[in-house]
Amino acid sequence: MTTIRTAITLAGAAAMGVAGIGEAEAELATDERPLHAFETTGWRTTAVPLVNFSSDDGTGYGLRTNLYRYDGTSIPYQLKVSGQLFFTSKGKWVHRLLVDTPNLVAGNRLEAEVAFEREDFANYNGTLRDDELDLYTKEQKTFSQSFPSFRVRWIRQLQGHWRLRAGSRLSTRDIDPNASTGSVLRSLNPRGTNGGTLLETDAALRYDTRDNYNNASSGQLLEWLIQYGIGAGGDFNGFKTTIEHRYFQRIARVVTFATRVGKDFTVGDWPFYEELDLGGSSTVRGLASARDRGESRVLINGELRWQGVPLWRRKHLWLGGLIFLDAGQIHDGLLPSGDGWRRGGGAGLRLQWASTIVRADYGQSGGRTGIYITFGQLY
8 A cells, every 4th residue: 555654864965066076976776785675565745955065155054855765675665756945145046856776677776857056146266366366356356157957877797796887967057257357267267167068978996994974983985986078179188087086984983084085186177167176075164165176186084083972772762972173175186285285174063863974074274264063973
């Protein structure tokens, strides 16, 4: 007999879709891995309020609704259709519609997503130093962008801890500098200043032994990603590759040491908005979002996580914290230089309720501070 269930759940705006190493780039539904099939059959719906805050984007708010189809055997479900509306007080939109079939064919997962994103104050600083940027207004240093996209992704579970992923994304982007005169973007005129259409194809190989993908305390994740992009008319044409390693080690009963090291580089002609960037909640906390852009990037994060104290043990509610150090560099060529590093550090709180984690971080970098309140660990 078909059943319909409705639930209201508090979850985070991980859907902010900030591009970064290994990206938080929405794993979409890829990492939902319960051990058993849902106990009933039929349909189930959930409504998920989305709330967050960051110094870069302001207060975020929205709603995600999910429609699940269970057949009693598929893990984690037979079908999922998810819709999302998300806005921030500083003019960022992230709207998505996702269809996910985890077991389209045994061992094969297929996802398809249509998205529309907008940002009213995206940073473009070129290669200008901080003292040079002080001579420009906020409008002169920023631009607005909007970009619809369509993505498909296939995931294949291999033997043991190995997994293969491949996909493609088609997007078109409109770019408009916020200042009519003195715009940094217009004056430096990088490739893609007028926007354009881009088709990207990627493949990734992942080795994952983490004990908990949401909040790991042991194990590691190693991923190699390669990507090819081509633009309409051949204006854009190039490759990107990323190698990332995450390592988790419990050093005391309630203390975990977590690291993330990543190296990205690009080859060819990419539009500036698809270049690698550094700064913001997903890379170097405290540094302005996308403060630096370029063809190669190295990123290092280290966190000492304390599980904390139980606020309500029966409901698995804990309050913990951490201290962190971040470092990264945008550079030319394959290897970073001795100078040019961006460093950040700070502390944060973690409120954990079962598998849901609320993250609140305070970071400092180069005299600038940032506050980030969202859901889920950084990595």
